[in-house]
Amino acid sequence: MPQVTALLADPSVRRVALVRLRVGLGDLLCSLPAMRRLRAARPDLAVGLVTWPETAAVVERMGDAVDELLPFPGADDVPDRPPGREPDPATWAAFTAAAAERRFDLALQVYGDRPAANRVTAALGARLVGGFAPTGWTPPPGTEHLHLRYPVHLHEAERHTRLFEHLGLPPAGPPEMAFPSTPADEAEHAATLDRAGLVPGGYAVLHPGASSPTRMWPAERYAAVGDALAADGLAVVVTGGPGERAVGAAVVAAMRAPAVDLTGATSLGGLAALLRDAAVLVGNDTGSAHLAAAVGARSVTVFLPGDPVRWAHRGPRHRALVADVPCAPCPHLVCPIDFRCADSVRPWDVLAAARELVGVVG
Structure with missing residues:
Protein backbone atom coordinates (compact mmCIF):
# COMPACT_ATOMS: atom_id res chain seq x y z
CA MET A 1 0.00 0.00 0.00
CA PRO A 2 1.33 3.49 -0.80
CA GLN A 3 2.08 5.73 2.15
CA VAL A 4 -0.73 8.23 2.74
CA THR A 5 -0.11 11.67 4.15
CA ALA A 6 -2.59 13.93 5.92
CA LEU A 7 -0.87 16.98 4.48
CA LEU A 8 -4.08 18.75 3.42
CA ALA A 9 -5.34 18.37 7.00
CA ASP A 10 -2.14 19.83 8.46
CA PRO A 11 -2.88 23.30 9.94
CA SER A 12 0.66 24.43 9.12
CA VAL A 13 -0.25 24.18 5.43
CA ARG A 14 -2.05 27.47 4.84
CA ARG A 15 -1.23 28.48 1.24
CA VAL A 16 -1.62 25.98 -1.61
CA ALA A 17 -0.87 26.32 -5.32
CA LEU A 18 -2.71 24.03 -7.74
CA VAL A 19 -0.97 23.71 -11.10
CA ARG A 20 -3.70 23.03 -13.68
CA LEU A 21 -2.25 24.04 -17.05
CA ARG A 22 -5.42 23.48 -19.07
CA VAL A 23 -7.43 25.79 -21.29
CA GLY A 24 -10.47 23.56 -21.82
CA LEU A 25 -13.78 24.28 -20.13
CA GLY A 26 -14.28 20.59 -19.39
CA ASP A 27 -10.84 20.23 -17.82
CA LEU A 28 -11.52 22.97 -15.31
CA LEU A 29 -15.09 21.89 -14.58
CA CYS A 30 -13.85 18.37 -13.84
CA SER A 31 -11.34 19.84 -11.37
CA LEU A 32 -13.99 21.75 -9.47
CA PRO A 33 -15.52 18.87 -7.42
CA ALA A 34 -12.16 18.21 -5.76
CA MET A 35 -11.54 21.92 -5.20
CA ARG A 36 -14.95 22.31 -3.58
CA ARG A 37 -14.20 19.40 -1.27
CA LEU A 38 -10.91 21.01 -0.37
CA ARG A 39 -12.64 24.28 0.50
CA ALA A 40 -15.26 22.50 2.59
CA ALA A 41 -12.60 20.61 4.55
CA ARG A 42 -10.17 23.51 4.85
CA PRO A 43 -11.99 26.86 4.64
CA ASP A 44 -8.89 28.53 6.05
CA LEU A 45 -6.69 27.64 3.06
CA ALA A 46 -5.59 30.27 0.57
CA VAL A 47 -5.82 28.46 -2.79
CA GLY A 48 -4.03 29.77 -5.85
CA LEU A 49 -4.76 28.22 -9.24
CA VAL A 50 -1.88 28.28 -11.70
CA THR A 51 -3.39 28.21 -15.18
CA TRP A 52 -3.73 30.17 -18.40
CA PRO A 53 -5.11 33.71 -18.10
CA GLU A 54 -7.60 32.92 -20.89
CA THR A 55 -9.51 30.74 -18.42
CA ALA A 56 -10.32 33.63 -16.07
CA ALA A 57 -14.04 33.58 -16.90
CA VAL A 58 -14.28 29.91 -15.96
CA VAL A 59 -12.14 30.34 -12.83
CA GLU A 60 -14.49 33.09 -11.68
CA ARG A 61 -17.30 30.51 -11.75
CA MET A 62 -15.43 28.39 -9.24
CA GLY A 63 -16.53 30.80 -6.52
CA ASP A 64 -14.66 30.59 -3.25
CA ALA A 65 -13.02 27.28 -4.23
CA VAL A 66 -10.22 29.41 -5.71
CA ASP A 67 -8.87 32.59 -4.12
CA GLU A 68 -6.55 33.66 -6.90
CA LEU A 69 -5.59 32.87 -10.48
CA LEU A 70 -1.84 32.99 -11.00
CA PRO A 71 -1.47 33.48 -14.79
CA PHE A 72 0.72 30.85 -16.42
CA PRO A 73 3.00 32.21 -19.18
CA GLY A 74 3.66 28.91 -20.94
CA ALA A 75 6.55 26.49 -20.79
CA ASP A 76 8.28 23.98 -23.02
CA ASP A 77 6.54 20.62 -23.36
CA VAL A 78 3.19 21.89 -22.07
CA PRO A 79 0.88 21.16 -25.03
CA ASP A 80 -2.13 23.25 -24.03
CA ARG A 81 -0.43 26.46 -25.09
CA PRO A 82 -2.85 28.75 -26.95
CA PRO A 83 -1.69 29.89 -30.41
CA GLY A 84 0.60 32.88 -30.26
CA ARG A 85 1.64 32.34 -26.63
CA GLU A 86 5.16 31.03 -27.02
CA PRO A 87 7.16 30.82 -23.76
CA ASP A 88 9.12 33.99 -23.03
CA PRO A 89 12.11 33.62 -20.67
CA ALA A 90 11.59 37.12 -19.28
CA THR A 91 7.92 36.41 -18.59
CA TRP A 92 8.84 33.10 -16.99
CA ALA A 93 11.19 34.85 -14.57
CA ALA A 94 8.45 37.28 -13.56
CA PHE A 95 6.00 34.39 -13.12
CA THR A 96 8.25 32.39 -10.81
CA ALA A 97 9.12 35.53 -8.84
CA ALA A 98 5.41 36.25 -8.32
CA ALA A 99 4.88 32.67 -7.15
CA ALA A 100 7.80 32.89 -4.73
CA GLU A 101 6.36 36.07 -3.23
CA ARG A 102 3.24 34.16 -2.23
CA ARG A 103 5.30 31.77 -0.10
CA PHE A 104 3.20 28.72 -0.87
CA ASP A 105 3.37 25.99 1.76
CA LEU A 106 2.38 23.39 -0.81
CA ALA A 107 2.38 23.22 -4.61
CA LEU A 108 0.49 20.38 -6.28
CA GLN A 109 0.71 19.16 -9.87
CA VAL A 110 -2.95 18.62 -10.79
CA TYR A 111 -2.38 18.86 -14.54
CA GLY A 112 -2.09 15.25 -15.62
CA ASP A 113 0.30 12.68 -17.00
CA ARG A 114 3.15 14.99 -18.09
CA PRO A 115 6.45 15.52 -16.28
CA ALA A 116 6.64 19.06 -17.70
CA ALA A 117 3.89 20.03 -15.24
CA ASN A 118 5.97 18.66 -12.37
CA ARG A 119 8.84 20.91 -13.43
CA VAL A 120 6.51 23.91 -13.40
CA THR A 121 5.21 22.92 -9.97
CA ALA A 122 8.73 22.59 -8.57
CA ALA A 123 9.62 26.05 -9.91
CA LEU A 124 7.02 27.83 -7.74
CA GLY A 125 9.28 27.87 -4.69
CA ALA A 126 6.80 26.14 -2.37
CA ARG A 127 7.94 24.59 0.90
CA LEU A 128 6.48 21.23 -0.17
CA VAL A 129 5.86 19.90 -3.68
CA GLY A 130 3.61 17.00 -4.66
CA GLY A 131 0.66 16.00 -6.81
CA PHE A 132 0.33 13.60 -9.70
CA ALA A 133 3.34 11.44 -10.56
CA PRO A 134 3.21 10.92 -14.34
CA THR A 135 3.70 7.50 -15.87
CA GLY A 136 7.39 6.61 -15.84
CA TRP A 137 8.38 9.68 -13.76
CA THR A 138 10.01 9.23 -10.37
CA PRO A 139 9.33 11.73 -7.57
CA PRO A 140 12.38 13.28 -5.91
CA PRO A 141 13.66 11.21 -2.97
CA GLY A 142 11.69 11.79 0.20
CA THR A 143 8.60 13.12 -1.61
CA GLU A 144 7.10 9.85 -2.77
CA HIS A 145 4.28 10.10 -0.22
CA LEU A 146 3.36 13.56 -1.52
CA HIS A 147 2.66 12.15 -4.97
CA LEU A 148 0.03 9.84 -6.43
CA ARG A 149 0.82 7.78 -9.49
CA TYR A 150 -1.44 9.24 -12.18
CA PRO A 151 -4.63 7.10 -12.05
CA VAL A 152 -5.29 6.54 -15.76
CA HIS A 153 -8.19 4.17 -15.02
CA LEU A 154 -10.40 6.83 -13.39
CA HIS A 155 -12.71 9.54 -14.71
CA GLU A 156 -11.10 12.98 -14.83
CA ALA A 157 -13.11 14.30 -11.88
CA GLU A 158 -12.35 11.19 -9.82
CA ARG A 159 -8.63 11.52 -10.48
CA HIS A 160 -8.55 14.84 -8.69
CA THR A 161 -10.66 13.75 -5.74
CA ARG A 162 -8.50 10.63 -5.40
CA LEU A 163 -5.35 12.78 -5.24
CA PHE A 164 -6.79 15.00 -2.51
CA GLU A 165 -7.92 11.94 -0.54
CA HIS A 166 -4.39 10.56 -0.84
CA LEU A 167 -3.16 13.83 0.68
CA GLY A 168 -5.55 13.81 3.62
CA LEU A 169 -9.08 14.81 2.65
CA PRO A 170 -11.73 12.43 4.01
CA PRO A 171 -13.24 10.05 1.43
CA ALA A 172 -16.63 11.08 0.09
CA GLY A 173 -19.13 9.94 -2.52
CA PRO A 174 -18.83 10.35 -6.28
CA PRO A 175 -17.61 13.78 -7.45
CA GLU A 176 -20.40 16.31 -7.87
CA MET A 177 -20.13 18.54 -10.92
CA ALA A 178 -21.25 22.14 -10.46
CA PHE A 179 -21.57 25.44 -12.31
CA PRO A 180 -22.99 28.34 -10.29
CA SER A 181 -25.39 30.61 -12.17
CA THR A 182 -25.91 34.34 -11.67
Missing part, protein backbone atom coordinates in the same frame (compact mmCIF):
# COMPACT_ATOMS: atom_id res chain seq x y z
CA PRO A 183 -28.93 36.65 -12.01
CA ALA A 184 -27.32 37.99 -15.19
CA ASP A 185 -27.24 34.45 -16.62
CA GLU A 186 -30.91 33.96 -15.89
CA ALA A 187 -31.85 37.31 -17.42
CA GLU A 188 -29.89 36.51 -20.58
CA HIS A 189 -31.46 33.06 -20.75
CA ALA A 190 -35.00 34.40 -20.40
CA ALA A 191 -34.33 36.90 -23.18
CA THR A 192 -32.89 34.17 -25.41
CA LEU A 193 -35.90 31.91 -24.93
CA ASP A 194 -38.29 34.77 -25.62
CA ARG A 195 -36.43 35.93 -28.72
CA ALA A 196 -36.19 32.42 -30.17
CA GLY A 197 -39.69 31.32 -29.19
CA LEU A 198 -38.42 28.47 -27.02
CA VAL A 199 -39.94 26.96 -23.87
CA PRO A 200 -38.06 25.01 -21.17
CA GLY A 201 -38.15 21.30 -21.89
CA GLY A 202 -39.46 21.88 -25.40
CA TYR A 203 -36.19 22.02 -27.30
CA ALA A 204 -33.15 19.87 -28.02
CA VAL A 205 -29.65 21.29 -28.33
CA LEU A 206 -27.10 20.15 -30.92
CA HIS A 207 -23.48 21.15 -30.22
CA PRO A 208 -21.48 20.05 -33.29
CA GLY A 209 -18.23 21.94 -32.64
CA ALA A 210 -15.15 20.83 -30.71
CA SER A 211 -11.58 21.85 -30.05
CA SER A 212 -10.15 19.61 -32.78
CA PRO A 213 -11.42 18.16 -36.10
CA THR A 214 -11.19 14.56 -34.89
CA ARG A 215 -13.71 15.26 -32.11
CA MET A 216 -16.33 16.57 -34.53
CA TRP A 217 -18.99 14.11 -35.66
CA PRO A 218 -19.99 15.11 -39.22
CA ALA A 219 -22.52 17.93 -39.68
CA GLU A 220 -24.84 15.83 -41.85
CA ARG A 221 -25.16 13.27 -39.05
CA TYR A 222 -26.10 15.97 -36.58
CA ALA A 223 -28.62 17.22 -39.13
CA ALA A 224 -30.20 13.76 -39.38
CA VAL A 225 -30.58 13.58 -35.61
CA GLY A 226 -31.94 17.12 -35.52
CA ASP A 227 -34.56 16.40 -38.19
CA ALA A 228 -35.75 13.32 -36.29
CA LEU A 229 -36.01 15.22 -33.00
CA ALA A 230 -37.92 17.97 -34.79
CA ALA A 231 -40.31 15.34 -36.12
CA ASP A 232 -40.79 14.22 -32.51
CA GLY A 233 -42.07 17.70 -31.71
CA LEU A 234 -38.98 19.31 -30.22
CA ALA A 235 -37.57 22.63 -31.38
CA VAL A 236 -33.92 22.24 -32.40
CA VAL A 237 -31.23 24.66 -31.25
CA VAL A 238 -27.63 24.65 -32.51
CA THR A 239 -24.96 26.03 -30.18
CA GLY A 240 -21.23 26.64 -30.19
CA GLY A 241 -18.57 29.23 -29.53
CA PRO A 242 -17.82 32.24 -31.75
CA GLY A 243 -15.18 30.23 -33.61
CA GLU A 244 -17.65 27.46 -34.43
CA ARG A 245 -20.12 29.46 -36.52
CA ALA A 246 -19.20 27.66 -39.74
CA VAL A 247 -19.90 24.19 -38.37
CA GLY A 248 -23.12 25.40 -36.75
CA ALA A 249 -24.27 26.92 -40.05
CA ALA A 250 -23.40 23.66 -41.83
CA VAL A 251 -25.72 21.69 -39.54
CA VAL A 252 -28.57 24.18 -39.96
CA ALA A 253 -28.13 24.15 -43.76
CA ALA A 254 -28.17 20.35 -43.88
CA MET A 255 -31.40 20.06 -41.89
CA ARG A 256 -34.80 19.87 -43.58
CA ALA A 257 -36.56 21.13 -40.45
CA PRO A 258 -35.99 24.69 -39.21
CA ALA A 259 -33.44 25.18 -36.43
CA VAL A 260 -32.48 28.07 -34.17
CA ASP A 261 -28.79 28.87 -34.64
CA LEU A 262 -27.37 30.31 -31.39
CA THR A 263 -23.74 29.59 -32.25
CA GLY A 264 -21.66 32.35 -30.72
CA ALA A 265 -24.80 34.10 -29.44
CA THR A 266 -24.68 33.17 -25.75
CA SER A 267 -22.30 33.83 -22.90
CA LEU A 268 -20.91 30.90 -20.94
CA GLY A 269 -23.54 31.39 -18.26
CA GLY A 270 -26.27 31.79 -20.87
CA LEU A 271 -25.22 28.52 -22.51
CA ALA A 272 -25.27 26.77 -19.13
CA ALA A 273 -28.86 27.88 -18.52
CA LEU A 274 -29.85 26.92 -22.08
CA LEU A 275 -28.50 23.40 -21.55
CA ARG A 276 -30.12 23.10 -18.12
CA ASP A 277 -33.59 23.74 -19.54
CA ALA A 278 -33.18 21.65 -22.70
CA ALA A 279 -34.91 18.32 -23.19
CA VAL A 280 -31.54 16.89 -24.21
CA LEU A 281 -28.09 17.89 -25.48
CA VAL A 282 -26.51 15.96 -28.33
CA GLY A 283 -22.89 16.95 -28.70
CA ASN A 284 -19.28 15.99 -29.08
CA ASP A 285 -16.73 15.09 -26.44
CA THR A 286 -16.09 18.71 -25.55
CA GLY A 287 -16.83 21.38 -22.95
CA SER A 288 -20.59 21.47 -23.53
CA ALA A 289 -20.89 17.87 -22.30
CA HIS A 290 -19.23 18.76 -19.00
CA LEU A 291 -21.25 21.94 -18.70
CA ALA A 292 -24.41 19.87 -19.18
CA ALA A 293 -23.31 17.51 -16.41
CA ALA A 294 -22.56 20.47 -14.16
CA VAL A 295 -26.07 21.93 -14.52
CA GLY A 296 -27.94 18.62 -14.37
CA ALA A 297 -28.94 18.48 -18.04
CA ARG A 298 -29.59 15.32 -20.04
CA SER A 299 -26.84 14.65 -22.54
CA VAL A 300 -25.78 12.31 -25.32
CA THR A 301 -22.06 12.57 -26.06
CA VAL A 302 -20.37 11.27 -29.20
CA PHE A 303 -16.87 9.95 -28.50
CA LEU A 304 -14.62 9.56 -31.55
CA PRO A 305 -10.90 9.62 -30.61
CA GLY A 306 -11.64 10.71 -27.03
CA ASP A 307 -11.42 8.38 -24.05
CA PRO A 308 -14.83 7.71 -22.48
CA VAL A 309 -13.18 6.21 -19.39
CA ARG A 310 -11.68 9.60 -18.70
CA TRP A 311 -14.43 11.93 -19.95
CA ALA A 312 -17.86 10.25 -20.13
CA HIS A 313 -20.23 11.28 -17.35
CA ARG A 314 -22.16 8.47 -15.72
CA GLY A 315 -25.67 8.29 -14.39
CA PRO A 316 -29.24 8.08 -15.65
CA ARG A 317 -29.13 11.51 -17.36
CA HIS A 318 -26.14 10.76 -19.60
CA ARG A 319 -25.37 8.46 -22.51
CA ALA A 320 -22.07 7.97 -24.35
CA LEU A 321 -21.88 6.75 -27.95
CA VAL A 322 -18.37 5.43 -28.54
CA ALA A 323 -16.53 4.82 -31.81
CA ASP A 324 -16.30 1.14 -32.64
CA VAL A 325 -12.85 1.05 -34.22
CA PRO A 326 -9.62 -0.50 -32.92
CA CYS A 327 -7.65 2.76 -33.25
CA ALA A 328 -9.84 4.64 -30.74
CA PRO A 329 -9.14 6.25 -28.40
CA CYS A 330 -6.23 8.07 -30.01
CA PRO A 331 -4.33 11.35 -29.46
CA HIS A 332 -4.64 12.78 -32.98
CA LEU A 333 -6.14 16.24 -33.50
CA VAL A 334 -6.46 15.54 -37.24
CA CYS A 335 -7.06 11.95 -38.33
CA PRO A 336 -4.05 10.64 -40.30
CA ILE A 337 -6.12 7.99 -42.10
CA ASP A 338 -9.82 7.98 -43.09
CA PHE A 339 -11.64 9.22 -39.95
CA ARG A 340 -13.33 5.83 -39.66
CA CYS A 341 -14.32 6.48 -36.06
CA ALA A 342 -16.86 9.07 -37.26
CA ASP A 343 -18.45 6.55 -39.66
CA SER A 344 -18.74 3.96 -36.88
CA VAL A 345 -21.13 6.10 -34.80
CA ARG A 346 -24.51 5.85 -36.50
CA PRO A 347 -27.15 8.60 -36.37
CA TRP A 348 -29.96 6.21 -35.44
CA ASP A 349 -28.02 5.01 -32.39
CA VAL A 350 -27.44 8.58 -31.25
CA LEU A 351 -31.11 9.35 -31.88
CA ALA A 352 -32.21 6.30 -29.89
CA ALA A 353 -30.12 7.43 -26.92
CA ALA A 354 -31.58 10.94 -27.11
CA ARG A 355 -35.12 9.61 -27.35
CA GLU A 356 -34.55 7.34 -24.39
CA LEU A 357 -33.48 10.29 -22.26
CA VAL A 358 -36.48 12.43 -23.18
CA GLY A 359 -38.94 9.53 -22.98
CA VAL A 360 -39.79 9.37 -26.67
CA VAL A 361 -40.45 5.95 -28.16
CA GLY A 362 -39.87 5.52 -31.86
